[in-house]
Structures are given as C-alpha cells and as structure tokens.
Amino acid sequence: MLQIAVASGKGGTGKTTVATNLALALAGEGPVQFLDCDVEEPNAHLFLHPALGEEEAVTIPVPAVEEGQCTACGRCAEVCAFNAIAVLAGHVLTFPELCHGCGGCTLLCPEGALREEKRKIGIVQGGQRGELVFVQGKLEIGAALAPPVVEAVRAKEQGMGTVIIDAAPGTSCPVVAAIRDVDFCLLVTEPTPFGLHDLDLAARLVAELGVPAGVILNRAGEGDELVEEYCQRQGLPLLLKIPFSRNLAAIYAQGKVLVEELPQWREVFLNLGREIGRRVGR
C-alpha cells in the first residue's frame, strides 16, 4: 500500500485539483482509494462525481447525568479540561458542543451518576466512481471537532494499492489527523508571498511528523523563483509545476478535471505517482 496525502498550509492553492487528478490518473493502473479528509469543506466529490453510498454517523461520547444518583459534588466539573460540564445550584449542566469525549467525568464520578451517550458530529460516506473507491467525511454544521471525523475517514483505508488523502488547509489538529503516518505528503503551493509563507509552515509540519514530502507549484509563471529557491534551501523536491492559465482556471471552475479535459495531463500525473513511488521505494 502507498498512502499519499495532499496538504498545503494555505487554502485554495490546488490541493483538491492535485489529489483528484492524481487519483484519476492512477486509477487505471491498480486499485486506488480516494479519502476526502477536508471534512470542514469536502469538495472532491464535485470533481469526481462518485455514486455515493449511505451516510454513517460519526459520534463522540458525551456525558449525560442520572439526576437521582448525582450529589452535585462537583468532581466532574473539576476534572473536565474543556469546560464542558459545570455544577450550578445543585445541578450538573453539560455543554456537549465543548466536550472532546475524553470520558474523564464519567470515569471519575464517585457516584457513578454519569453515563455516556453518543453525539453526532459528522458523517462518513463511501462511494465509487469506476475503478476508484471514494470515501469522504463531513463535519456537521455547528460542530467544532474535526479530528474525530478525519480519523473515521482514515479508518476506512483499504490496505492495498494507492490511497490518496485530501487534507484540510492549515497546520493544526485536523491536518495532523489526515497526514499522520502516511508514506508521502505533497505540499501544494503558489508563487505568492502568502503561498511561500504557508508552504514553510506546511514543510515544518511534515518535518515534525517525520513524513517525507515534495512540493507542487500551482499557478506557476510569475514569481516561481521564490518557491524554487525555498525548495532548494530546504532540500525539498519540486515535483511538478502547473502553469497559471485562464483555461485551466475555467476547467476547475466548472468542476472538471485536467486528466479528462486535456489528455496530456494524464501522463503528467501518472509520472508524478511513479516518481512518488520511487521516492518511497515502491
């Protein structure tokens, strides 16, 4: 199995473009699974158009109070690190939207007055598009905790072929959950000061997690030297440049993919996949 994650630091640099095109190019070569782990704004499905299966709820355990047993001793509120439970005027109040599901309150309640119930924070959904196996996660509107939904998507990883993981932007916990322990991470950037600044953050993230990485420069043209020099300094391979053109932007805007609209791109993404395979020794 070869897991390739696509991340970026800055949003909107072209993660989904790279991930979807790479997945489609490789899908002819062997089993490929696509995991959309950008659970706050999952939009790979807009480009891959998979036939989607049933939604499966992602839940976290949150506390519920058995009023008769509770003595309002306050131990639960004392141990909760997330301010998700409070005791006021002899009653326990819970704030499930703040709860991380650590289970501390239930475990440590001396009266056994707390039990856990499931709170839905998102869904996982599988699908299929030709040879390509598709899975996406979606955070519920108003739910704050993305990592458990990301983990639920990754739990669907098939143990064979190639797994392409589309991550969220940024460098914090939802991204960590998406790219942890993958074989390789593509960092997609653009030749602007914002792109470069956030590429540096993303490069530090993969270094911290010990994940080998390479860079893809999207909307290339003006200002490429900035990113090229950066990659050279950091010893990061620049694996692909996708030039800026109004035509490519229009293909993306309409929800279409390069490998289907412009066949020469199929070869490009196929080679990218092979190059990554070589780099991780597959």
Add this chain to the structure above:
Amino acid sequence: MKELLVISGKGGTGKTTIVGSLAVLAKNKVLADCDVDAADLHLLLRPEVQEVHQFFGLPKAKIDAELCTHCGRCRQVCRFRAIDKDYQIDPTRCEGCGVCYYICPAGAITLEEHCSGHWYISATSFGPMVHAALGIAEENSGKLVALVREKSRELAKKVGAQYILTDGPPGIGCPVIASLASVDLALLVTEPTVAGRHDLERVLELTGYFQVPAAVCINKYDLAPDKSRELEEYCRQRGVPLVGQVPFRAEVNQALVQGKPVVEYSRGPAAKAIEGVWEAVKELLAQ
C-alpha cells in the same frame, strides 16, 4: 463599536487580500488576524510587534519512568491513543484532558504547562493589530482565536475604535466558530467555482446556525462569469446581500508581491471594486 469578520469556508478565495484593503479604507479601527494556523495578514500590513505573549493551551501529560509500574491503566483510559506501549506520550496526540493523570495509581503522571503558540499586539501604518501564531501541529486553535478576539476588543475599547476588522480562518470548525461568536457582520468571500459555491453554502449554514448576519463578496468574478451569475442568483434567493464583485486583475498579485494592500498599490478596477465593497459593508454595519 462594530465587528466585521471576513471568512470564506473554502481557502484561497481572497479573504486576506480583501481584509488588507479594508484595513486601508476603514478609519479608526483595530485589526485582528484569527487565522492563527496560517496567518498571512502581517505580510501585507507589516506590523511592528510591540508586545509578545506566550499562549498556553491545555497541558500535556508526562510520565515519570521511575514511578511508572507499567500497569497499563493510563493506556486503557486514554481515548486519544497518546500513550504508546513504552509509556511514552505522543504530544501531537495528547489533548491535555488529564484523565491519565487522575487515574494513575502510582502517581507517575504529571500535567505539564505547554506553550502552544504566541500572540502579539502590534502597530501598523493602518492602526493597531492583534495577531497570533499557533505552533506547528498544535491543538486549541479555537482557544487562541478567542484570546485574539478578547484582546482586540479590549484594545478597541481602550483606543475608542469604531471597528474591529478580523481576518478569519478557512473551514467551518472550531477556529471559525470561535471567530464568529457575536460579530456584527460576517463578510463571506467566495469565488465563481463549483467548490467556492459548495463551501459558501456550508459557511452560510454556519452563520445561520449562529445567527450572525452575513454578506457575500465574489472575488475573481470574471474568471467564470456564468458561475458568478449563479452565485448572484443564489444570494438573491437566500436573501443575503451581495456587496461586490471583484475582477481578476494582475494588480492584485502585483500588490501582494510588493507586500501592499491592493487599494494602496493601485487605482485599477480590482481596487475600485474593493472600495465599493467597503462602502456597502459600512452601510450594513450602520444598520
């Protein structure tokens, strides 16, 4: 005092570009960058840092190898799989809930304070700014966002500012929710693409959920005029004011490369359109 938050759902639609220019156009304001994960506003506004503060998120568990009896209780109760079979804590997994600390029968676990980022008060040529940098691979971005907002409100009160202009994070999760709480208006920057539209719908559901008034600005509208018309129609149907459409022009990128807000760098059509956005937003904020 009115608070404007600029968000987008989808990343890269031009939030920071717009906020950078609003920073020039709005008078008497405090600026805040709540994209604490990948903050970029400072690249445009070039703040001179006046105060640096450490940000302590939740603590991290630490196991004293001398005291640990390898009984396995902590590994059983940790729901974040942060303790490996050698009883080492993985700080990128530990959420600081403290359950292991409370449960350890040998008293071998302590909770150590953990600096997970910094926040700053700075001076810019456009007014004072509160911003932050979350450490790489850290948690608690929502907490740091809440702190940036609290400090920007204090500062706004102190200097008697009329506005707080806030650059928000992408997505709809924890840092966005923390950014959104009780602002006066959320300006949603979108782009005429299927992904922009999809993510705008999600972020509008979010502002609706928290009952925050929203307005929409379409950036790079001329890259796909048909998609922009669909967005216009969608906003009309939802009853969300469309406060402007900014064309895709070289001036935007040139300004960015110079490290300047567009309206300061150029008098071109993109700059003019952003001026129009501010006029419309100002009116909405006055209501």
